[in-house]
Amino acid sequence: MKKSINAWAVDPETGFEEMFRQLHEAGFDGVELNVDAENHSAHSLTLSTTGEELRQLRALSKRYELPVVSISSSLYGGKMGSPDSVERAFTKTLLKKQLECAQALESGGILVVPGGGSPKISLVEDGRRSLETLLSLREEILKSGVYTGVENVWNGFFTSPFQMAEFIDRLDCPFVGAYFDVGNVVAFSWPEFWIEVLGERIHNVHIKDFKRRGGLNQGGAFVDLLLGDVNWKAVLPALRRTGFDGYLTAEVFREDSAVPEIPYEKFYSAVAKAMVRILEENEKEQ
Template sequence: MTGFDRRTFMGLTIAGAAGLALGNGVSTIRRDPWIRKALKVGMIAGGETLAEKFAIARDAGFDGIELDSPGPIDRPAVLRAMEASGLSVPGVVLSTHWSKPFNHPDAGVRAEADAALEIALRDCKSVGGTSVLVVPAVVNQSMPYADAYRLSQEAMRRAVPLAGELGVSIAFENVWNNFLLSPLEAARYCDELNDGLEKPVFGWHFDIGNIVNYGWPEQWIETLGERILKLDVKDFSRTKRNEEGLWKGFGVEIGDGECGWERVRASLNKVGYRGWAAAEVGGGDLERLTDIARRMDRVFDQA
């Protein structure tokens, strides 16, 4: 799978931490950090320019920012912000996979989805990212599961030549889309797409909190294994879900829900995961983002 080996990852992390300490006067070098912390760009409140937003994320303790594409990605501005802050853009999130799903019954909409993914792949490469987060399909009463499976895989295969040329992976996220509901099926879906390719293109951007409603993160992690390219981080409370309603389950801070972070860490270590994890929670100002970064360090035991 694409990604950092441990030596490369540690070299980049140590260099980045040293740069932050010198660049903003904050000495926050941690021992052997095995997770590089990112956040979604929309979480950053404040900052009139992209450079200011990157600086806020840096000062909060993050190592990178994920952008949305297609969207207003100003490549020169992004590169300047990266250079000034020392942060990376590890990847981008496809912004159209809910409004224009790859399995839409209208062929015209599917073509628009293909075009959006092409833009996202190119945007990702242009700012040094390594993967595009994709929701592969959306199943509902009017879209049979088998059709969603077939149409989404057809779309993914159409993206292989460009993704391979650019060296950018397509990373599927587990969301509440009524699709790929078991880790065994999720692994098989990915393997079917990679089968026959000289180099794997597809993997998983595994969302730890999203799975808690209908599964256990450690089971998914150990089944997906090296297919996991990146992580999304949030927490979820089954107790709040049961007592207050489904979506209230997300109403807990990272570390305060029922993800079972000790088991998550053990499973990530078991499969040898080292790399990026992006917060996907309600954002805010510097104080709020600093709290999120510290919570991430605690749940990954690198505080």
Template sequence: MRIAFSSNAYLRHTFDEAAERIAAIGYEGLELLADVPHAWPAGLLEVQKRGIRDAMERTGLAFSNVNCFMMNAVADPRQPYWYPSFIDADRNYRQIRIDHTRRSLTLCAELGAPHVTTEPGGPLEEGRSRQAAIDLFVEILKPLAEHAEKSGVLLLIEPEPGLLLETSDQYEEVADRVDAPSLGLNFDVGHAYCVSEDIPAAIARLAGQIRHYHFEDIAATRVHHHLVPGTGAIDFAEVVSAIKKTGYDGWLTVELYPFQDDPDAAARRALEVLRPLVTPAAGG
């Protein structure tokens, strides 16, 4: 397993600066934010794509993932991460999310990254039938999963508290209906803790579908607010041990977007906590 850091903590820095800092701290990988200011696909010129590739090569970083969950570029006043959503009542808003995801999958393939992570359906609006929203989400995912397969990348769904799919069971319901080899699960450890999942059990059960992990800590209150690993209530030694038992050898990406005031300090502390768990010292 290797540890990466998400560029979404570096929204006040250019992509070049973010890559340089993440590499200097000691991470092996970087999760690219498919959003402003780093890589908004709808407005990304070829020269900018070359700049991203050059920065990755220069720093020695590898792509752990492309994150197209956030949509700050749209600046939806309802909430800039969740909206526009896949299940928005307005089909025009839904199309914005669909088009963004499709462009992100194409960008992922162009850059040689392994997969894209996206939202699990968006918020369920008051008075809306959950089953109708699930049905809509499934039908939207099918052509996106097909585009991912044709592009040679994966589309990963990330369950999140407060959205249509909050738990691993709910993800499985949708994944079974889509039934596409290009569809997988981004297991966010903090989100799973928020909804009181048995994390080791969920990791063991879903090992065949988990293609990527997000790591952040959460307070004992289980309120969804990302904290630096080691400062909340999650037992990361237990989590990493459970992941190792599945034979997973991919990326663990630390996602700390609330720490934009000092992302370097947050990234450094997270690595200090996680690196000994992932790669113990010889003889240790």
């Protein structure tokens, strides 16, 4: 497995080229870019990013030997399962843009977020509309050859791996799978058991760590890698048993770290070193 990091971890004032340079020097093998709102950061993709800009980014990626491994987004925000047809249409536009970016940057996958996440939206309707939205894009996804990964986030939609697996299976598309976030289930479950259920559906992985306040469902907080309750010695073997051997993408934030005022470049290096420890210690256990 290889080390990647989401660009949200990077100082928002840092431009694309400097970001590629800094992350390469920190020891990462790849980076995940994001489609964000205009002016979100100096290294965000947007819905208006042009083909020429993508070609320039591809050249930077090659120059700094840092592949763009996947394309995420901050813009789903409960829209895919919304009763508002305009919001659902927006998610289709967004997903198509992510596919465009992924193809131009030679990325293997994109991250999408189904669900509406509101007490005013029933889970039955939320699921139906989210499925319909993705099914309407099935042919575009197939033609792209890019894996579309639905992610488990804290929006109340995927609260069980069985539910997530069923949702993916109902889409019946070889290029739709799970973008599994290890840290997002620790508050109420055990990620290694989600991996066991999701199995070969997993095509992309986010990692972060979470420290429980007590037992399950008692709260807690996201913390630095290796300082939380993720059992990495169970998680990595579980991933390997599914056949996964791709990028582990750290979705981490400096403000969640033990030293939130740490200079950004030192923060990147600390994350990379923690990921090396996670991988190396797991290798010793085999």
